[in-house]
Amino acid sequence: MNLDFDLGSVSTTEFGVGQGTASNPIYRKIVADGDVQDALIEMVANTCGFMQEYSVEQKGFEASEKYGGTEYLAVSVNEEFSKKLKALHDKKKLLNDAYALQQPNDIYCYFARLIDRNGRRLTGVRRASYFKSISNGRAIFFRDELRFVKDPVFKLDKDFDLLIDSKLVHIWRPNAFVILGDLKKEILKAVPKNILLLQENIPFVDFENIHEYATDRIRAANYLASMQSQNMSGIEINALMALCRKSEIKVTEFDGVLFVDDQHIMPFLQVLDRRIFVDELDPSKLERYVAFSRSKMID
Amino acid sequence: MRILEAVAERVNKLSSRILDPKEGLQGTRALMVLSSLSPLFILWTIRGSCLIPNPVLFIACGLLVVPPTAFLLLWIRRAKNKRLKETLFVGKTEDHTNHVLVYLFANLFPFFQEDPKSYRELLAIVLALAFIAYIFYRLNLHYINIFYAFRGYRLFTVSVPKNDSDGIENESFIVISKRRFLSSGESFPSYRLTDTVYLEISE
Numbered sequence: 036m037n038l039d040f041d042l043g044s045v046s047t048t049e050f051g052v053g054q055g056t057a058s059n060p061i062y063r064k065i066v067a068d069g070d071v072q073d074a075l076i077e078m079v080a081n082t083c084g085f086m087q088e089y090s091v092e093q094k095g096f097e098a099s100e101k102y103g104g105t106e107y108l109a110v111s112v113n114e115e116f117s118k119k120l121k122a123l124h125d126k127k128k129l130l131n132d133a134y135a136l137q138q139p140n141d142i143y144c145y146f147a148r149l150i151d152r153n154g155r156r157l158t159g160v161r162r163a164s165y166f167k168s169i170s171n172g173r174a175i176f177f178r179d180e181l182r183f184v185k186d187p188v189f190k191l192d193k194d195f196d197l198l199i200d201s202k203l204v205h206i207w208r209p210n211a212f213v214i215l216g217d218l219k220k221e222i223l224k225a226v227p228k229n230i231l232l233l234q235e236n237i238p239f240v241d242f243e244n245i246h247e248y249a250t251d252r253i254r255a256a257n258y259l260a261s262m263q264s265q266n267m268s269g270i271e272i273n274a275l276m277a278l279c280r281k282s283e284i285k286v287t288e289f290d291g292v293l294f295v296d297d298q299h300i301m302p303f304l305q306v307l308d309r310r311i312f313v314d315e316l317d318p319s320k321l322e323r324y325v326a327f328s329r330s331k332m333i334d
Numbered sequence: 335m336r337i338l339e340a341v342a343e344r345v346n347k348l349s350s351r352i353l354d355p356k357e358g359l360q361g362t363r364a365l366m367v368l369s370s371l372s373p374l375f376i377l378w379t380i381r382g383s384c385l386i387p388n389p390v391l392f393i394a395c396g397l398l399v400v401p402p403t404a405f406l407l408l409w410i411r412r413a414k415n416k417r418l419k420e421t422l423f424v425g426k427t428e429d430h431t432n433h434v435l436v437y438l439f440a441n442l443f444p445f446f447q448e449d450p451k452s453y454r455e456l457l458a459i460v461l462a463l464a465f466i467a468y469i470f471y472r473l474n475l476h477y478i479n480i481f482y483a484f485r486g487y488r489l490f491t492v493s494v495p496k497n498d499s500d501g502i503e504n505e506s507f508i509v510i511s512k513r514r515f516l517s518s519g520e521s522f523p524s525y526r527l528t529d530t531v532y533l534e535i536s537e
Contacts, residue, residue, distance in 0.1 A: 045422055046419075046421065046523050047419045047421045047523050048419075049420060066418055066526060068416040069415075069416050069417035072417060126506070127423035127494055127495050127521075128422070128423060130505075131358070131529040133358025133359070133529075134358070146381070150421045150523075154521065168516045221518075224432065
C-alpha cells in the first residue's frame with residue numbers, strides 16, 4: 036500500500052469523536068496530551084502494517100461484494116462512497132468540546148487527524164464499539180493496593196478501521212467503512228443515477244421495474260452500484276438471454292427490448308454483476324450458484 | 335408519554351450541548367484574566383494607599399499578581415511539554431494588538447487614579463474591578479495581557495476558512511504570534527492555551 040503521508044515526521048495529532056450517527060455526524064475535537072498522540076500514531080502504524088501484510092496490491096471496494104472481517108481495499112477520496120469521510124478529513128478546524136466524553140452513548144466513532152511537516156494530512160477512523168466498553172465498568176488499578184478508577188475510562192484499539200489520505204480511503208474493515216461512510220443511504224440515493232448509466236451501456240434492457248425495485252432494496256442497489264466499476268458496454272442481447280435461460284431467469288424479448296419478470300429482478304441483477312454461474316461438470320444435472328464474493332482471474 | 339418526554343429531554347440536552355459546546359478550562363481562563371490585571375495591582379503597590387497599610391497592600395496585590403502570572407507561564411510550559419499542538423488554518427485575519435492599548439487606557443488608568451478614602455469606596459472599586467474581570471472572562475478576553483506585548487507578541491483574530499464552518503457563524507480564535515502579519519490561506523502549528531487562544535510555535 037502507498038500512503039500519501041510521512042509517519043516519521045508528524046507535526047500535529049488531533050483526537051476527536053463523532054457524536055450522533057453516521058448520517059448526521061457531529062465531530063468534536065478533544066485535547067490529547069503527547070502520550071495519547073503517540074498511541075494514536077502507533078495505531079496508524081499498526082493499521083498500515085496489517086494492510087501491508089494482507090496484500091501489497093490494493094483492490095477496489097464493491098458494494099455488492101461480501102468481504103471478510105478485515106481485508107485491505109482502497110477507494111478514491113473523490114468517489115461518492117467516500118463523501119462523508121472526506122468531509123471529516125478535509126475539515127480545517129473542529130470545535131473543541133471538553134465534555135464530549137461525558138456522554139459515551141452518543142459517540143459512534145473516534146478518529147485521529149495527523150498532519151506531517153509537508154502539510155499532508157491523514158485521518159484514521161474507528162467505530163467506537165470497544166472504545167466506550169469500560170467507561171461504565173468497574174475498572175481497578177494497582178498502586179501498592181487495589182483501588183477503583185473513579186474517572187471514566189476509555190480504551191483505544193490496536194488499529195483503525197480505515198485511513199484517509201489525500202488520494203485514497205484505505206479500508207481495513209469493509210463493514211466499518213459501510214457504516215462509517217453511511218454507505219447504505221448513499222447507495223440507495225445513487226440508484227437513479229446508476230440506472231441511467233446502465234441504460235446507456237445496455238440500451239436493450241428495460242430498467243423501469245428494476246428501478247422501482249431497487250429504490251428501497253439495499254441489496255439490489257448494491258448490485259447496481261457495483262456494476263459501475265465493471266465493463267457493461269460489451270454485453271450482447273443474445274448472450275444475455277442465453278445466460279438468463281440457463282440460469283432459469285424469466286426474461287421476455289419484445290421488439291429488441293428485454294423485459295425482466297418482476298419475480299426475477301434480483302437474480303437478473305446478479306447475472307449482470309457476474310455473480311451467477313452454472314456448473315456444467317455433470318451434464319445430467321446443471322447446478323446454479325450465486326457467488327457473494329468473487330474475484331476476477333487475471334489472464 | 336414518559337418515554338417521549340425522556341427522548342425529548344435527551345435530544346434537547348444533546349442538541350444544546352452540541353450546538354453550543356461548553357468551553358472547558360474555566361479556572362484557567364479566570365486565572366488568565368486575573369493575570370491580565372496584574373499591571374494595575376503592580377501600580378497600586380508602587381503608589382500605595384491612604385486607607386490600606388503597606389504590608390496588607392503588598393500581600394494582597396502580591397497574591398493577585400504572582401500566582402496568576404506564574405500559572406500563565408506554567409500553563410504555556412505545560413502546553414509545550416505535553417505537545418498540546420494544533421495546526422491552524424487561516425481564513426481571514428486581523429491584527430488586534432491595539433486591543434491591549436485600548437484595554438490599558440479604558441480599564442486600567444481610571445482604576446489606577448482611584449485612591450479610596452473609605453472602606454465603602456474601596457468596596458465599590460473592588461466590585462467594579464470584579465465586574466470588569468467577569469466581563470473579560472465571559473467575552474473570552476483572557477488573552478489580553480500586556481506581558482505578551484512586552485515579549486514582542488502580537489494578537490491576531492483569525493477566522494476559519496470559508497466553507498469550513500461547523501454550522502456556527504463567525505467561528506474565530508486568537509493567535510498570539512511574534513510575526514508582523516498572518517496571511518490568509520496559510521497554515522502553521524500552534525500550542526493550544528485554551529479553546530480559543532493559541533500560541534504560534536516559533537522556530
